[in-house]
Amino acid sequence: MGFELNVANRASQAALLPVILIATSINEARSNPVITINYHDTALLEGDNAVIQFKAGDKSVNGTIPAIQELRAQFPYLSGKDVKGEDEWISKLDSFDTLDFKALDPVLQNLDTHLLLRSFVSGYSLSTPDIAIWGALRGNRVVSAALKKGTLVNLGRWYKFLEDLCPWATVAVETLTAVAKEKKAAKSKAGASYDIALKNTENGVVTRFPPEPSGYLHIGHAKAALLNDYFAHEKYNGTLLLRFDDTNPSNEKQEFQDAIVEDLALMGIQPNRVSYTSDYFDELYDYCITMIKTGKAYADDTDKETMAKQRWDGIPSQRREMAAEESLARFEEMKKGTPEGLRWCIRAKISADDKNKAMRDPVIYRCNPAPHHRTGTKWVIYPTYDFACPVVDSMEGVTHALRTIEYRDRNPQYQWMLDALSLRTVQVWDFARMNFIRTLLSKRKLTKLVESGVVWGWDDPRFPTIRGIRRRGMTIPALREFILKQGPSKNITLFDWATIWATNKKYIDPVAPRHTAIEKADMVPTTVTGAPAPYTEKRAKHAKNAAVGEKTVAFSSSIILEQFDVKSFKQDEEITLMNWGNAIVRKITTEGDKVTNLELELHLAGDVKKTEKKVTWLSTEAQTLVLVDLVDFDHLLKKDSLDEDDILEDVLNFDTEFRVSAMADGNISEVQVGDIIQFDRKGFYRVDRAPAPGVPAVFFNIPTGKQK
Incomplete structure (x- = not known):
């Protein structure tokens, strides 16, 4: 005779877990499981609104309590000596399924009193009521909150005792939760979550991932890389560019660049082409001259602190109306790296007091005499990301710039640069960056922890870098699954690390010796x-x-x-x-x-x-x-x-x-x-x-x- 348990994972866990755990306990007691547990959508179950269905051969019963009763009939050893007492407790299971605390509190108080001098709900050993009630409580979030208060002393003791006594129960709970999340995420991924109205995709899709080689990739970068890869290679038959934004030689190293390439390969990301912003320094220099000549940029020697305050207050720089010829002369001094030139920068002439502060004349070129890891000492002037990114995106044929929502205020600035130079436009799409509790994702702050010796290095297992979480035990398939399930949503979420580690467990549990x-x-x-x-x-x-x-x-x-x-x-x-x-x-x-x-x-x-x-x-x-x-x-x-x-x-x-x-x-x-x-x-x-x-x-x- 075959045994089958069908579970509607959309239903309340307080209704599902009592039966799932009893079936699991039967399977655990045997070298070969005898009950097949299937997780379905509600619509796939037979019967009227059935959330639990147990089949024993040709016989089928629906509902939590009927399923438990049938399990006990098929496996008589589940019932102890006090069958009547066990039946009484099982009949009360429905009372643990409410989220109304006023209705739930007297039920919990009664159980707490009952357990005052008892280790088990019924009798002197583990029995069906223990497993069923523990499952009902574990599946009710209101109960979890009540137990955390510590006022239900006896119930809390019994609950922890059962958890330690039956480790397989926690595994079954995690499986149910993971299956529900997986189905929900799969549905989201296959449906609207990845349909983000990208324009002109019929003409080809070219995305790009533009990391700065100033540190190791962290989990936030991984999301940007995977989503750009997904849209280029899975959603559309397109092209993915990997472009290193190497415009700040003070912070960039060949070590970081090599590590980024290796980490992307580990994640299964294979760009169609690799390039560098430094490949375009000549063109970017020429574009900056064009902007100065057309009155769309000017040279400025305002000190950094004063400039920041003026931009914040909406006050124009005294150099804003400088003649193009004089700005060009200053730019030439900057290019030569003279003491005079090092004092100056070039700013885009957009607005001094725009409501969007990103539009208040941003710097587009600045001096930096530090040697560049690719171009050496050829240049001492470098374009800023805000200037180089839109220009090189357009030059390289990028059709869709997918980037994190922190750049949203700079989207009008991005478009302004393209318009100012009459360059081909690029569609920008913002998605929420991944934030995790108690975690630093600022590359500057992570660098500080490395350099100060707070951590062992960029691959420290406490770090959110790809190398750090891999060293801790994260598998690449789990990392890819978790990130891709988040999709390109704009909703900002602060994740608990428990969510991604639970995904990882699904991959390591079946194969770990x-x-x-x-x-x-x-x-x-x-x-x-x-x-x-x-x-x-x-x-x-x-x-x-x-x-x-x-x-x-x-x-x-x-x-x-x-x-x-x-x-x-x-x-x-x-x-x-x-x-x-x-x-x-x-x-x-x-x-x-x-x-x-x-x-x-x-x-x-x-x-x-x-x-x-x-x-x-x-x-x-x-x-x-x-x-x-x-x-x-x-x-x-x-x-x-x-x-x-x-x-x-x-x-x-x-x-x-x-x-x-x-x-x-x-x-x-x-x-x-x-x-x-x-x-x-x-x-x-x-x-x-x-x-x-x-x-x-x-x-x-x-x-x-x-x-x-």
Whole structure:
């Protein structure tokens, strides 16, 4: 008989999760899942407005409670000794599905009182009501808010206990959430979100990505690059240009330029052509002369501070009406790099008091005697981005300039430059930049952190650079998926990093080998009586993916456990040694508040489903343990977002690295830098330094989107 659970992922999670988790618990108890869980749109389900449908062969039932009842009928062991009591709790599930706190509060208070002296809702072990009610609460955002207040002490304790006892439940929740988001994003991507009314696409599409080689690409740049690539190569059969905006030799390096090319290639972005603004310095110089001659630009020696104040207040420069011949003479001095020339700049003559301050006579050329990494000392004058970008876009045949919304005020300026020089127009489209909480995306501020030694470098795992997040464990497919799902929307959103790391988990969870690590601090040497002589077995590295390969697991009477786990043990309690079997606690030796030794009696006949505590362990015999450092990180900023008057040093978090020494199983000796694994009960990690004689291997914790 086949079993199938159909889920309408548009429905409330409080209605869906009780059944999904019960079905998942059944699958978890077997080596091969017996219930297929399908996620659908509501319209795809049979029956009247069905949100849950369970099929057992030819039989089909709809609804949360009927589905649970049918599951218990098909799998009788789901019901404990107190069937009547369990039925009563299951019948109350609908009361947990409301978002009205006034209606929900007495229900939660009643459950909190019920759990005062209980570890489980019904009976003395995990049962169907526990799983179902936990799922209903987990799916209700109002409950989450209530639990955070900490007033429901007993309920909060039980909730956390269930979460730790059933790690597969959290995975099922994340799967449901991810599927819902994926369907919503897929629909958005296939529909209106990418239909942004670009004009004249039938005549060909040429987009461009114009980074300045003054730093490494960060996640904000990645969005601009991927969207320009998407419109050029996927939405339309067009052309993508990569043009380095190398007009500021003081900040630019060949190192940054090479890194940008490498990072784009890693993201699967292959421009049709690579160029440089410096390729057009001669033409840009000539265009500037044209603008001066036609009275659309003038030379100015106003000092920087005064000029900024005048532009802000709408006051024209005293040089604004300078004759073209005199401005040309000043421009020639600038070109020669004379002391007199270095005092001057060239400004576009647009407006002194336009409401849009970007139109108030912006600087279009300035002096900089620093050597250029491509042109050397040929030039000491350079065009500004505001001047060079529209001109070179037009010259290179760009049809559509897609750029972040921060440039919106400069769009009229962009068009003015083209009109002033009678150049071909370019359609501009603004999209929202990606902002993340507690994250710096200012290249100037990131450079400051690198140069001051606050971080290790541009590839620091706390940095939002492509290299930084990859070093932390982000995969390129996850990065591409997340960014492309945001689309070219103009809506400004402050993202939580949890959203992108949750996407990443979908890619690493199915393929990451499973290993074991025990923290060294106060680890507990343990004797296992009844264990055979030391031996090893071949086991799958991933229980659900044989293609990941095999590992060697060592067994012996001498093992180590973690202090945190052992301190919770009680005399004669039965516990589970994960991936081995059950054991009974026979002797606990303590010194102060620490356990110094432990004696267990192996009890492989015990039922692993009935134990409350399932712990990781390592044999100290039949394998050579590997010393590792497990490193986790916090955000570099203390605030979710910075205000204009914030001083960077005041909001920096200087306590962001957390390093724990541990011993890992012998298989870890084979890992390489860049490998991604999972340490059981600890999380996913990326290898930053492979094992070597005399030094510990270093593993960086990879966030998964789940709050700690």
